[in-house]
Structure formats: structure tokens, C-alpha cells
Amino acid sequence: MNMNRRSFLQSTSAALLATSSFRLVGADSPARRHRTALVGCGWWGGNILAAAMASGACEIVALCDVDRRFLKRTDERVRKETRDAPKLFGDYREMLAQVKPDICIVATPDHWHPLIMIAAVQAGAHVYVEKPISHTILEGRAMVRAARAASRVVQVGTHRRASPHNLSAREFVRSGKVGKIGMVRAFVNYGGGPETPKPHTQPPPELDWDLWCGPAPKRPFNGNPNNPWGSGIHPRGFRHFLDYANGTLGDWGIHWLDQILWITGEQAPTFVSSLGGRPVKGPAILNDKEQTSDAPDHQIAQYKFTDFDVSWEHRLFAGHNAEKGENVGCYFFGTEGTLHLGWQKGWTFYPTNDKQATIHEDAKLDEPDGQNIRTLWTNFLDCIRTGNKPISDIEDIHRSTNCALLGMLSLKLGRSIAWDAAKYECTGDVAANQLLRRAYRGDWKYPEI
Numbered sequence: 001m002n003m004n005r006r007s008f009l010q011s012t013s014a015a016l017l018a019t020s021s022f023r024l025v026g027a028d029s030p031a032r033r034h035r036t037a038l039v040g041c042g043w044w045g046g047n048i049l050a051a052a053m054a055s056g057a058c059e060i061v062a063l064c065d066v067d068r069r070f071l072k073r074t075d076e077r078v079r080k081e082t083r084d085a086p087k088l089f090g091d092y093r094e095m096l097a098q099v100k101p102d103i104c105i106v107a108t109p110d111h112w113h114p115l116i117m118i119a120a121v122q123a124g125a126h127v128y129v130e131k132p133i134s135h136t137i138l139e140g141r142a143m144v145r146a147a148r149a150a151s152r153v154v155q156v157g158t159h160r161r162a163s164p165h166n167l168s169a170r171e172f173v174r175s176g177k178v179g180k181i182g183m184v185r186a187f188v189n190y191g192g193g194p195e196t197p198k199p200h201t202q203p204p205p206e207l208d209w210d211l212w213c214g215p216a217p218k219r220p221f222n223g224n225p226n227n228p229w230g231s232g233i234h235p236r237g238f239r240h241f242l243d244y245a246n247g248t249l250g251d252w253g254i255h256w257l258d259q260i261l262w263i264t265g266e267q268a269p270t271f272v273s274s275l276g277g278r279p280v281k282g283p284a285i286l287n288d289k290e291q292t293s294d295a296p297d298h299q300i301a302q303y304k305f306t307d308f309d310v311s312w313e314h315r316l317f318a319g320h321n322a323e324k325g326e327n328v329g330c331y332f333f334g335t336e337g338t339l340h341l342g343w344q345k346g347w348t349f350y351p352t353n354d355k356q357a358t359i360h361e362d363a364k365l366d367e368p369d370g371q372n373i374r375t376l377w378t379n380f381l382d383c384i385r386t387g388n389k390p391i392s393d394i395e396d397i398h399r400s401t402n403c404a405l406l407g408m409l410s411l412k413l414g415r416s417i418a419w420d421a422a423k424y425e426c427t428g429d430v431a432a433n434q435l436l437r438r439a440y441r442g443d444w445k446y447p448e449i
């Protein structure tokens with residue numbers, strides 16, 4: 001990794017800090033160094049920003065959001081919690097050109113991750129980008145190539161790789177205590193019911209809706225003004241609109257599919273098959289007056305790996321938890337027992353021999369929102385200093401993202417696919433291969449690297 005003297009000296013002081021406990025520091029701190037920008041000042045961007053501020057090793061020099069309400073709120077927060085005075089932008093291209101940050105956090109909706117991450121590394125920034133890394137598979141490949149060509153560290157926000165109970169579960173499985181694994185089941189279940197179409201509305205005056213949609217199709221605006229978890233698109237609701245994201249499999253499935261790859265060392269499935277639909281939410285509607293979301297309200301995806309099979313299952317109804325355990329996680333089924341790896345409830349091992357006691361480990365999560373971003377952020381800074389591969393490296397999470405995207409691809413096609421990861425091809429399947437990319441809107445150019 002290229003490093004001049006100034007950045008070397010800066011790295012060294014931050015490295016010392018990175019090992020100490022996290023705390024807020026002021027602008028006069030001698031430790032301050034990474035000029036950090038946040039693109040996407042919504043819910044999760046705020047959580048990552050908190051980790052950056054608390055690290056004591058970052059100066060928040062720029063904030064960027066196409067919605068000035070979120071920009072203002074985040075600016076107020078930064079000014080309150082630090083002595084930084086970030087510059088504010090609505091367009092990431094202007095931000096990168098004017099500010100040239102050392103670090104760029106990308107926490108926009110999924111459809112924007114590829115263009116912003118690629119532009120950021122090409123502008124010289126190390127990037128912390130959110131999951132799923134891309135909306136289509138070939139965008140992800142371009143992101144990995146761009147990161148490598150620019151020799152920048154790109155950490156993805158799959159913070160479960162840094163969570164203590166996930167790490168110990170990994171060790172447990174890898175030590176052979178679960179025995180030979182024949183099958184893994186990953187899932188999330190939430191409550192919910194039928195979806196009522198919402199009338200289109202004018203975007204609020206503070207929002208640049210055209211730029212929010214960017215390279216993706218421009219749907220009529222439909223907001224969540226009072227409840228961020230409402231059925232509108234912005235904020236947060238984009239997850240359930242397939243123009244901008246890939247539904248619950250793209251949102252939650254990526255986390256657990258990533259855990260499966262990370263724990264077992266598998267890299268890619270060879271066969272994927274998925275079913276799903278909207279029997280409870282009702283048909284997807286988009287007409288000149290109103291719309292609903294269009295992601296499936298339940299989905300089952302099956303993956304064939306070398307030594308075992310994986311199933312993913314989600315439903316956004318019947319959230320009564322009749323299954324009893326946690327509503328999210330994965331089960332590793334092995335010859336010595338079953339390990340349930342969850343989120344807030346840690347992990348539990350149920351031995352095959354019922355004379356043996358179950359083994360349990362609690363989760364150790366940071367608040368708000370039960371995550372371990374601070375550890376991931378420390379690792380990110382360490383890797384900027386050392387040039388080591390980060391624990392949620394872009395290439396690894398490209399593979400995990402691909403698992404989720406292949407499940408959606410099979411669902412969209414309505415049939416199974418054979419995947420050749422080395423060739424980036426669905427074997428002998430022209431229609432499937434066309435879905436590895438998509439046309440961008442207007443003048444936006446699909447990344448070809």
C-alpha cells in the first residue's frame with residue numbers, strides 16, 4: 001500500500017489509539033487524523049458515524065445526503081458530540097472532488113452502493129460500505145476490482161463477523177464440536193399482514209428524489225413521514241422495493257448467508273432454487289395513483305454447497321414465534337448436535353447425546369440497535385494502517401451478497417439455476433445471465449471494471 005510520510009505518521013498515532021478504549025475527543029486531540037465523510041445520513045449511517053466519532057481517530061469533514069432534513073439532523077449531532085464542522089453536500093461527486101476524504105462511509109440504500117463506493121476509492125478514500133454490497137452481481141465484481149486497483153481498504157458493514165458470540169460459535173463449529181454438518185437452515189420471521197396501497201405524494205421539498213433514485217428506475221414518490229418502518233419507500237422502506245434493494249433476502253439473508261460462508265469456509269453455491277410470493281401482503285401495485293412494495297412477503301431459497309445444503313426462509317407475517325427460539329438466525333445441523341446461532345439471544349448448542357447438557361453463550365452487542373460496529377471500525381482503521389485484509393473485506397462480502405442475489409434471481413425467473421462462480425455465469429442460461437446486471441437510468445453508467 002502506498003503511504004507517504006505524513007499519512008504514515010498519522011497512521012501510527014491512530015494505531016496506538018485504536019487499541020485503547022473508545023471515547024469522544026475534541027478537535028484539539030493530537031490523535032485526530034482520518035478525514036472522514038458520511039454519504040447517507042439515515043438510520044444506519046448514524047450508527048456507523050457514532051463508531052467513527054467514538055474512535056477518537058476520525059475527524060468528520062463532510063456529510064452528504066440527498067435529503068436535507070437528514071443532513072441537518074446529522075450535522076447538528078456531529079457539532080454537538082464533537083468539535084468538528086463538516087461541510088454539507090447533496091451530491092457525493094461534489095463532496096469527493098472538493099473534500100477528498102481519507103475515509104468515506106457509504107450508508108445509502110443498496111442501489112447506490114456500487115457507484116459511490118467505486119467513485120470514493122478512485123478519489124483515494126478507504127471505504128466502509130453497507131451490505132448488501134450491490135444490487136446486481138456484476139456491480140459487485142466491479143466494486144472488488146475498483147478496490148483492488150486503487151489499493152484501498154474496503155470494509156463492509158457485516159458486523160456479525162466482529163460479534164463475540166458469532167466468533168465463538170465459529171470456533172465451536174470449526175473445532176468439530178458440531179460434527180459433520182449436513183445442512184444449515186437460516187431464517188428470519190417478522191409479523192405483518194396485508195399491505196394497503198398508498199397514494200403517491202409529492203416528495204418533501206428538502207428531498208432530491210431524482211438523485212435518490214439515481215441509476216435505478218424513478219418510481220413515483222411514496223414516503224414514511226411519521227413511521228420510518230411504514231410501507232413507503234423513503235426513509236428505510238426501500239428494502240421492500242425491488243428497484244432499489246432485494247427484499248428481506250437482500251436485507252437480512254445476506255447477514256446469515258455471510259455467517260454460513262464465514263463459519264464453514266464455503267465460497268459459492270453451485271445450485272440455487274427459490275420460491276416465494278405475496279399471498280399475505282397482496283399483489284404488487286404500481287399505477288398512476290398509488291403503489292405498494294413489490295418484494296415477497298415470504299421466500300424459501302435453497303443452496304447446494306460442496307458438503308452440505310442451505311435453506312433460507314423468511315416470512316413477514318405469522319410473527320407469533322410458535323417456533324419458540326429467536327425469530328432470526330441459523331441452525332447448523334451436525335452429527336454431534338445442532339447449533340443455533342442467533343442475534344440478541346447469542347448461541348445455543350443442543351448435543352445429539354441427550355445426556356450431555358446444552359451449551360449456551362450470550363450475545364455482547366452495542367446499542368443502539370444491537371450491533372458490533374465499533375469493533376469492525378477499529379479493525380477498519382487497523383487495516384488502513386497495516387494494509388491487512390479487513391475482517392469484512394469487500395471480496396468476501398461480494399460472495400455473500402451473491403448468495404442473496406442468486407436467490408432473488410431464481411425467484412424472479414421462477415426456476416432453479418446452476419451457478420459457476422469462477423466464470424460468473426449461470427451455466428447454459430441466457431435469461432439468468434441477463435439478470436447478473438441491469439440497465440441504468442439516464443446518463444448513469446453501469447460500472448464496468
Ligand SMILES: NC(=O)c1ccc[n+]([C@@H]2O[C@H](COP(=O)([O-])OP(=O)(O)OC[C@H]3O[C@@H](n4cnc5c(N)ncnc54)[C@H](O)[C@@H]3O)[C@@H](O)[C@H]2O)c1
Nearest residue numbers: 040042043044065066067070107108110130131157235236
Ligand atoms: N449492517 C447492518 O446491520 C445494517 C442495518 C441497517 C441498515 N443497513 C444498510 O444501511 C443502508 C442504509 O439503510 P438505512 O436503513 O439506514 O436507510 P435510510 O433510508 O434510513 O438511510 C439512507 C439514507 O441515504 C440517503 N441517500 C439516498 N441516496 C443518496 C445519495 N445518492 N447520496 C447521499 N445520500 C443518499 C437517504 O436520503 C437516506 O437519508 C442499507 O444499505 C442497509 O442495507 C445495514
